[in-house]
Amino acid sequence: MKARISGRAAAFAVRRAKGWQLSYRGNPTVFNVKEMDVVRALGRTADTIEVDVKTIGEVERRLEIEWAKDRALRFAVLLLDPNEVTEGLEKVAAVLEDLLARDYVISHLESQFYQHELPPEADLGRATSLSDALPRLGELLSNLKERQQIIGQVFNSFEALPDSLFGGTDEKAAYRERAVAAGAFRSLVILSRDGILDDPAIFDLHERLAGLPDARRIVAAWTSSFGRTVSNLPPMRPDLADLTDDYDKDVVDFGGGPGGHQRLRNALEQQAAILDRVADGDYDNARRFARDLVQQQLATAGPSYLAKSLTRLSQRAREMDAFELELEWAYEAAEIQPDDARARTQFADALLQADRIEEALEEFGRGYELGERVYAINGRARAMRMLGRFDEELKLYQEACDLSEGSPEGVHSLVGIATARTDLGDIDGAIEELRGAISKFPFEPLPRIALATTLTQRGRFEEAWTQFQEAATLSADKLPSVNGLADICLRIGRLDEARRRYSDIANRYPRDISGHIGLIDTLRALGELNQAAMYARRTAERFPGSPKAIVKFAETASELGRHALARKILQAGIEKFPKHARLLIARTSAFRREGRYDRALQFAEAAAARFPYNRQLQRVRADMLRRLGQNDLSARIYRELVSSDETDVRSRNGLASVLIVEGKTSDARSLVENDNPQTKDEWRGFLLFASLIERLGDRQASWERLNWAKDHCPFAVERRLFACALAGQSARMGRARQAPRIEHIAERDIGNVIDFQIAAMTRRSSAKIAYGALTRNLPTNLEIIRDEIAKTYGIVEGRPRRSKAWIGRQIADNLLLAA
Template sequence: MEFIISGQAGVFASLKPAALYSLDGEAPVALKGHNLGLAFHGCSDTKRIAVHSVDQARRECELSWAKDRSLRCILLFLDPTEEPSDRLEFAECAEELIRDFSTRAFLLDQLSCSPLPDLTDFTLVANIKTSCPETWSILDEVLANQPIIRTVSEALQNKLKEFLDDPKQRAAMFDALTDVGAQRSLVEAKRANSPQTDMIVLRLIAQFRHIEGSRGLIEAWTAGMRSTKRLSPTTIDESEDEEPDNRVFGSTALGGRKAFEQAMKQQAAIVAKLRSRDLEGARRFVDDLVAAQKLNSSPEHVGKSLSRLSHEAKELGVPELQIEWAELAVKANPSDPVTFAHLADALISAFRFNEALAAIDSMKSLGASLSAENARARILRMTGRLVEARAAYRAAAQAHMDEPAVVHSLAGAAEILRDMNRYEEALAEYTELTETYPLEGTIWCGRASVLMDLGRFDEAISTFRISETHGSALIPKNGTATAYKRRGEFTKALKLFNEVAKEFPNDPVALCGRAEIYRDQGNFEAALDDYRRARDRSPFNPTPIIGVVETLKELRRFKEAGDVLQSAVRDFPLHAGLASLRAALLFRQSKYEEALQAYDHLIAQFPFHAASRKNRADVLRRLGRFDEALHAYDSILAEAPQFAPAKLAKLSLLIELHRFDEVMPELPSGQPKSELDWKFYFLKAVAREAQGKHALSLFNNGNRNAPFAKQRRLFAAALGRNKILHGQISKSLKLIRSQEGEISNVIWLHALAASGRKSTAKATFEQIVSNEVNASIIELSKEIASRYNIVDFPSSKSREWIFATEQRELLREAAA
């Protein structure tokens, strides 16, 4: 469906049938086709879009409206002719729009393209620092940059006049540069004395290469800003070739404004097909585009278009076309290293490493040595050879330190420290990189991710926001949502994941993130739907498959989980997460010896996979080999002291062994925030109870306030057990939230049996013994049923044994 939208007018119109829609949700108004233009008379932001539905068009128009209104509000706030009280209200309106619609990047782009008028009044800016921090932050940055903005803007205006005679062409080129943040990027680089100016210029040349004469204009405009090095497109790293937003695809047979408009129309049509995963439609549109270009352009030009489309398919989550178009690009243009870089990237992402190596060899032979070395290091990382991978990244950086794209080598080396769970070292390297490359959004994202690993969520969120101002919002938005999710703020996290899913409907990170929230809330079927949707839309990404298997495992659909996993392992034989999941499935089915062998095999291949090493220690614990388990936990913590799951499991085992003197000093104080915090808090409560100390307030706090459904069930089960222990049976029945496959179900059986509800207790017991595979749980259930005469066989254990075993299973489940 094709629509015309305008944020200035706050309306959008369908073309067939011709109808006008407003943002207030009122019924559309039918129009004659020739009257459509009247609805947008005087609007300078009208654009034609291809979308899948009216709702999608409405969302696009609403975002355009928010951008327009937030910019107007800021300009009115700076207008000295307005009343001071009105100006403060305008600032508040801008603040609300920035927060609700994430218009910060747009505003910085628009406010950095030209200097503010001389009559602008800045006197009220300081007044809004507390009440409107986002608005203040934008204005503070723009005001500080005014001298540089003036220099960059005047240089551009002079060159536009020199290169383009037509005022309309000049205006179109100026708007196009503003839309991709060209002026802002150069201003920020100039202010920071950053070496990234050359890289920015290369990106701009790549983005506008379809417009005749654009390279000469861009080089002349930036001549006084960049280094004296000769610009070479081979220095562009494969992951940073061009930003996907506002890229143009079109024929070089047209020039100036017509070429730009035609290219934008073709891009919108292809992007719409990619977003809806209409693979055949996207192929058809690209075939038409390539056919047209072959009539008017060189094979080199066709190859570059296909290469950019391959990158676009990657950004929009369509890996099948990413590979397909990258292969066509290489055939059309076998002399361009960037096309081989895109092909190598696509093949590596699909775990087709042997094929990728051939493309990497071609990259190197064509002069893209740094990109080739980074790609080889990436393969080493993905196959678990982390020491070799870090050495490869560092060697590449040392050999190419004068190239702008060396930042990707340095970031790769830092990221491997994260893989090794050496978080403090990774943070130090990322922090140093942000000082050297302050305009690189990916570096800020890496630093934010490490902060999240360390549980420093507030710092992580603020750092992701910095990243969002220096590139695409996709990764930082997903990262911010993940931070909110991990500390239990599900409403905020879902809002961000939903925003990403609307803009990038094939993005597996957003879909899987949303599914994880549903799992944390106990809504397993909804989680399964999103994981499967992500799997179907990202068939070369194993992460959604892991989510499907984990959820099926929680639903105790072991046969189905095993079938999915077996197929996935065939497709991704070198993926550590899938191999670990196979061992975990064996463990969950109480096949401990088989699980131990599976973990040994996995760890031999991926020695730095700390999660698998921790899970192996859990198997030793289940086998009663406590000293070996403690030694294994200590070995992990000696190498990665910040790896909290190992610390949690160790403390849980020490409590089980009643070694409280070693436990209590290690347990954190204060109100928990993240899921790990709540797990440690639960251990603290159980440890206090096991020592005969007051613990009810801790159990009650967790039962009321833990946002994670599984944690709440643990607290409720422990609280219910405490009530049974003290003869308060009716209260225990009101507290416990049973879940099949968890210790809560057994304690629920205990409460039912102790209350004399024999028929319900017997049904619960039969369900447990028929479905449960954990021998300890089955034995405990039988002893409860026997002691309360639910079944007709004698009890062999004491009452104390039952309560001690329940406590042991609570501890083990908390550390799982």
């Protein structure tokens, strides 16, 4: 749909089938108007823009941008106007300082003020004095003052162009306005060096004016009065530009001049080549290239730039889960330049990732002494979190927040406070902290990403979706947002969309492991286990230092019944990352799939004892206790988990299943009653509730719910559970031939036992084959049920010790415990 937006009027109008709908910023009222009313409301100024959008939310976000730009320009003019009384201007300056936190506001003001020199009467001195405690405004005014001479040169060179070049005086004025809006004047002012332009400056100007007529001829004429530096260097590749924070400063490190430019580019190309090897999982060559880089940069740029290069390589290695390389390069950087605060804190981060907490705390202390005070305190807070000392974590984040008051880096401390509140079980407090952080830093994506992630984990998917979308508009880095949106699709069963989104992420961001992991999990949810296993193997090869990749490789192998391979993968992974909780959980699950429930419980209890504050490990322990019939202890663990987080659906399901088996249906009902399941855990809760209904005597309602769920559940594993429940119910009602087909899986679970029961009851020839398959890797409690079925229906010789009713109850109970 088409929309018109005016920041000056703080309003927008959207074209509808029967006219226009007009809205004002901050006012939810919508007015149905005609086009002339739109013109009157928005005005006819160049400020009014027309855009094509898909949603009203997009229009509102664009209005917020245009409004901020307009208000910032107005406030800046007020500060410079000598006729304005000083009283009240401090508040104007403070508001302008907040608006300048948005990069696009700074660009807009520079574009406007760099098109012409300030008039002589402009009170730049008063404006500067008002910005003493306002760093962003101070920098803006300082640059404006220093650049007046070059601003005049850029303006005069444009004014000297003949009107005929544009087609007339009016056409030249219109072209000038469009050039200002494109940032052309600003670009020339910033990129000019003492009236001299280099090739990158000319290229940038061409790019900005590309959409305007006759741009090539106008650029040549406009820049003809400037001096030129001849450079044979081609434009820098985008991936190289991402490896330098301050190109000009880095050139100085390499000696300056054309030779410095070339040496810097060579160094950046070396770094890019190293990261390419890391991305391919070729760590040996990455290390070899890094050794070459050390020798060359020590000779050409010295230790300062080398420390910067190694720190950057360490950071990028971490982004690809190459933690061993992260630690190696961070250590080298700190050794080469011991007084570099950023190198020290990066080394501390790498030590923390390696679980060398005491050493990490020492390095954070050194970083604090070298000036990285806020970062160091936040790092210490992360260390306390790893130790499960959540009260200390919170205090440290609060200390960092106080220290960074008024600084942009304070946003990290505010998000940290929310994380600590979550760790302490104060979920509502965490969400309020994040909303406060968004209010304080409305144009920072980080608190919105954190809020969206928290809301996603709490099952508040619509709110989370909106926050991820908002965050995507605030940063050039869309990756956290697109990953978050894909994760929501996976969680709520929009699996085709999740697959499309994760495939797109994996293609567009091949170095981001989250996209690959998400795609693997989506394939598993769809039931495409062979494809998931193949992709997991390739991901583990590409990210050999990633525990997440190791987990997925092992899990997919285990799900296909490749138990020896899974054991080998997990043994190597745990030796490498002995304290990584996901690996320990994966090992427990692998024991379970092998039918070794006792061993799985032993492993889970040992892991939970080492990490008592890890909720996932405690839940896994409770799950194994439940499967082994230790209901009292498992129920106690589940209750503790639910009491600290009532939105923990998986723990609610675990507790409900125990209560139903024990006949406490009234207590279980409130835990799982849900007629609108979305996530995998909610679908399992739906199954538990259907089973509860059957035990209360309403078998028909239970049957209808299970049938509906089998047809509508998008998740393959859960859909199979509904088929198992229907088959079990069919057997209990003596209608085995009405039982749905149960998909065979490698794990010898209750579903395979039910499938064997149906085959035995219907005298299918496959019953003996199924019995033979169940002689391997079957848990002890299911072996008893298998043998009673086999004897009852003549699959093997011998008299059954139990009744058919007993078999039915045992199958129903074990299915509940498996769900």
